[in-house]
Structures are given as structure tokens and as C-alpha cells.
Amino acid sequence: MTAMQIFFLITGLVILGSALMVVTTRNLIHAALWLIVTLFGVAVLYAILNASFLAVVQVVVYIGAIAILFIFAVMLTRKEMRDRGPQLNKGWWLNAIIALLTFGGLFWMLQSWNGFSKTAADFPSGYDAVGQLGRALISPDAFVLPFEVASVLLLAALVGAVYIAFNRK
């Protein structure tokens, strides 16, 4: 057990624990705050995986924008501060079984794959992942089309969201 592995296990426990709080806590603002803990844990995982750019982007996009939007939406769709009534469906135990089965199925499927417990080579120091990413996003024989399509997707989302939510008559 190396220090890195212990650190990974702690991060993983924090992620899973806070994710459980997201789906079970009664107070929706608390659920959004727990989601932020989960997302921050995922950012730490990206840092462990040497994906610095994605780690920072995770914090910028998820915590800085998506979580804020969630908190705004929770505040916008409530008549009072307290959450009344049950927060889970009646058949929640059935759903828990479905989720457990999904996890079991995924686990079984993954462990039968021969690359399951692969280890990675050491990360070359001075490897410019951000520059590589930029060139991959721009070069015509790589991902230039997804790059432009993402822009169109965001445009469509903006137009659609603005139209749906605030169509004044």
C-alpha cells in the first residue's frame, strides 16, 4: 500500500459518501452542497490521473457554474424554505436493488476484461498535455468537428433554455 493508494482510498470514500448524501438528504440545498463535495473529489481524482487541465476545468465548470445554477434553481422552485413530505419514492428499496444489480453487473463485466488491473507507465515529466489537447482539438484530422459542434450545442442549449424558461407572452 503506497501513500498514493491510501490517498486514493480516502478520496474515493469521500466521493461515494457525499454522493450517497446527495441522493438521500432531505434538504435540497444540502444535496447541492454535497454534490459540490463529490465534484471536488472527482477533481482530485483527475489530479491523481495527471490531467491537470481537467481537474481545474472540473472546479471551474461544475463548482463555479453548474452547482451555482442548481442552487439558483432550487431557490426558484420552492414556496418555502423547508422541504415537506417524503423526498424519496415509495418503491425506493426496489430502486436500491436495481442500482446494486447495476453495480454488480458492471463489476462482473469489468473484471472479466483482461485489461482490468492494468497499471500505467510513469507520467513523463514535462509532457505538455494542454498543448497536445489544443492541437488535437484544432487539427482537421482529429477533433475539429466535435470542437465546432460543441459550440453549436452550447448555442442550441442557450437558445432553448432561454426560450423554454422565460417565454413571456
Add this chain to the structure above:
Amino acid sequence: MNFWFDPVNFIAHWLNSLLVGWGMAEWLAALIIQLVGVVVLISLMMVFDVFLVWVERKVVARFQDRLGPNRVGPFGIFQPFADIIKLIIKEDITPDGADKVVYNLAPILSLMSVLLLWAIVPLAPVIFGVDLNVGALYIVAAGSIGTLSIIMAAWSSNNKYALIGAFRQVAVLISFEIPMIATMLIPTILAGSMGMNEIVRGQQTVWYVVLAPLAALTFLIAAIAELGRSPFDLNEAESEIVAGFHIEYTGMKFGLFYAGELLHAFTFGGFWAVLFLGGYHFFGLENLGPLVAVVILFAKAMFGYWVIMWIRYTVMRMRIDHMLAFNWKFLTPVAFVVLMLTALMNTLLRNTSSVVYIAGMLLTNVLLCWIIVEILRGFSRAERERTEGVASATVAAHH
């Protein structure tokens, strides 16, 4: 290895040999050295923060034709220590109905988000926390933790004014974040890297404020809005919502918000210096030694901080609709146009001689500035004619 030219490594080596000489494991010694470095840097910033309280009070006093603190010690320099003692021994009130955990966490996160920024500031060529290759986005990430702390503070303190103040503040923060990110892209393009060290190194010959003056100006305006300072201090419009999101905070918790705000202003002064004013470069003076470079950077950061204070104590508060319209209808489009033009001109001119390159970039900015001013003039003329037309129509109706 010389103390004058590489103080950090000199001390680190000395500490390392000392600790290993005591029979300590190599990795533990390395960890302790890193820890000492972090603690020293953060303590330095906290001590500086105390000094900033005095600077801010003294400067605002001069702007308002007063003397400012002048009783405790020479020039009142010990006033902040009296303030700190007062804050510490003050009773800490938690209002009924507050969400205790979130309520206590918010001021801590607020100060932490500012302290985190100092991890990437290159104080000198050899004195810096860490040379992160995603520095520019890291600034935004730390800022988003600050935004979060505002929402947490307001929601958990169970107060109407706090919530209204936080909504306003967050709306302004997230709106002005867009031009700020867009202008941070420009030094990134010019230096070819997001790392702060690389950006400062790229300004050895010419500061980016010469190559992209419009971007520097836009960044300053967006930074002032990010700080929630006048003319963008709607979050604490005293006559409307008392003190904004930290209305229910007393004692040391309020002190943390206050300390965070002051240090944030100074930090953005520092980033303005790093991104546009050449960082620790000052016409070759930084070659005298890293400690001189640190002094240069702090002087430039202080200049940025002073400009922010100057604007704060001179300009009146804006209305929120004007503020958001100013951002979305003016600052954001301008920032993106500057970004596109800079990227284009940089690519077109990069193979020419440096004189042509600098002149070309500067001329592009001047031309763009002229076009923007012309558009604004046309717009305001139309607006004036419209309002005058309305006014004369009402006058006519009255007769």
C-alpha cells in the same frame, strides 16, 4: 549555491542537510521543507493583510480629506492590531435558524479561496509557490470557491437582506467573470502558456499592457467587479440591504470576510501586474537579485491595489440593471472582439520583426478603441435625441 541569487533553494538545502543530519528520512525532510515553505508564504500574506488594513484606512482618509488612524503608534501603524484584538475578544453571535455547519464554513472558505491564489504567483524568477501549467484557469477556479462561500453565507444565516445581497453579488460575480476569463486568454495567447511563470517570462522585452492595452483595461474593470468594490458594490448597498451577505456575521467570522476582501483586492492588483504589467520585470532591475524582484512585484501589486482604491473612493455606485447591461452588452462583446483580433494579429505578425509586431499590435488596439468610442458616441447621441424628444413631447402635452 548563493543566498543572494537563489534564497529559497539555499534555505531548502540547508534545512535538508540539517534534517537528514538528524537522522530523518529523506521523504519526511522533503515534506517538512515544503510545509515550511507553504506556512511561510501564507503567514507572509496574512501579515501583509494586517498591513493592508492600515493602508486602506489611511488612503480612504486622504481621499475624504481626513487623517485616518493616527493614535496607535507612529502614523497609527498599530491600529490594525487593536482591530484584531477587538475582533478576537468580541462575542460571536450565531442567529437562530442558522444552518450551523454551513454558517461557520462560509467565512473559512472565503479567506481560503483568496489564500489559494498565492500558490501560483511568481514573486521572482526563483521564488514562487508552484509553476502550475494551468495557472490562468486556476485563478478562476479559486474564484468560484469564493462565489460559493457567498451563497453559503447568505443562505445559512437565514436573513432576507443577506439573501438579496448574495443574489446581487453572485449575479455580478458570475457576469463579470466572462470578460475576465476572456481577457486572461490574451496573455495566454501571447505567451503560449497558461502558466504564470511563463507569462511573466514572456514579458521580458515588452509588457503585455503595450501589446494589449484594451485587454488590460477590461481585466481591471472585471477585477473590480469581481471584488464587489465601488462602483460595483451593490451587494452591500447600505441604504437598501444593510451589509449584504455577511450581515449576520460578527466578531472574528466577520473579520475573516473582511481580511479576505482586502487581500483579494491586493491579489488582483498582483495578478494585473503579473498578466499585463510585466510581473517582476522592471527594465533589468530584477537581475540584481530575487529579493529585489519580489519588491518590484509587490510595488506593482500595490500600484494595482491603489488604482482599485482610487476608483472605489471616486466613482459612485451603479444600479444593478446598468451594471449587468454594461457587462453583457458592452464588456463581454468587447472582450471577445479584442480576443479574436489579438489571436488574428498575433498569428499574422509573428514572423515579422519585433518593432513591426509591437507597432502592429498597438495600432490594432488603438484602432479598435477608436471604433468602440465612435459606436458609443453614436449610441449616446441616439439615446439623447430619444430622451430629449420624449421630454419635449411631455412639455408640449402639458401646455
Add this chain to the structure above:
Amino acid sequence: MIPLSWFLILSAALFSIGLFGVLSRRNAVAILLGIELMLNAANINLVSFWRYGDISLMAGQVFAIIVFAVAASEVAVGLALVISVYRRRNTVIADELDLLKW
């Protein structure tokens, strides 16, 4: 060094928790929170496959960034729908939105 399996198991667990949230929550906003968890689980997989494969192939990271864009669009449109429904029906409980069941 951490084996790839740990990342995959973690992301499978996160995905299952998100799935549970989507299936069990009554509030529509909370359902969207569950979907965020599932998207994050997918992203962990993409990035760890990038790291454990050939790091000079950027497909994993590019896909992860595209997932960020998709997540942002999903949240924007999803929450806009929730708000629109709340304005018309005055509820965000998914079970009570049964107009199409008739």
C-alpha cells in the same frame, strides 16, 4: 501505483448511486443532481482510460471535455424545463406531472 481497476470500480459505484438518485428522487431538480453524478462517473472512466492507455492519444481528454459541454447543456435545458413546469403547475414533484398519462 494505483491499478486501473480501482478507478473503474469507483466510477461504477458512483454511477450506481447516481442511478439510484434518478430513480428514487421525487423532486425533479434532485433527479438532475443524480444525472450529474452519472455523467461524472463516465468522465472518470474516460480520463483513466486516457491515462492508462497511450497518453499521446488525446481522445479520452477530448471526450471528457465534450462531456462537460453536454453536462452544461443538459443542466441548462433541464433546469429551464423544471422552472417552466413550476411556473405552470406550481410543483416540481415528478410524480405529480402526469398530464400525459391520461
Add this chain to the structure above:
Amino acid sequence: MQNDWFYIGLFLVIGLLIPVSALLASWIVSPKKPNPIKQSTYECGMETVGENWVQFKAQYYIFALVFLVFDVETVFLFPWAVSLGSLSLFAVIEGIVFVLILLAGLVYAWRKGMLEWV
């Protein structure tokens, strides 16, 4: 690169500990004499009426929405900006097209009057 993040992690921990220790010092020293009036919500001396729930202005949400879209867009632009120095003019044009598409969204929101404060 992981060493960099290790350093940032240390920074995070110390940056948390310093405010916490300030709060602890204050907690040890300060008097604690709670009473109901002191604990009540501060509204300039007026009795607090109703819950702290205020009508949330939908306009704030629109700005958050527009912000979200632009935030994600700039994330795409950072790798582009970093590698711009080694790319051809064609790549610059691609980035400009990307920005223009997004600005079209801003123009749409503007023309629909969504950016007005009503």
C-alpha cells in the same frame, strides 16, 4: 506534475487551518452570553416578519444560464490559446468561428430582451 498538485493540496490544508485557528482563538477568548433578542435575525431593529424566503427574481437565473454557456466555451478556448503559437492561420479562423457562434447566442438573448432587467 503530481508534485505541483501535492503543493496545492498542502496550500489548501494550511489555508483552511489558518482561518480555523483564528476562529478557535476567538472562540476560546470571547464571552458567550446568548439571549433571544441577540440571537434574532437582524433587520435593523424591526420585528422579523415571515420566513427568510424572498421572492427570487427569475432574472438572476437568466444571467446564470448565459454565464454557464460562456464559461464552458472559454474552457474550450484555453487549449486553443495555448497551442496557437504553433498553429496555422486556419486554426485561428476555427477559433474565431467558435467564438462567433457563441456570440450569436448572446445576440439572440439580447434581441429577445432577456438581458433587460425587468
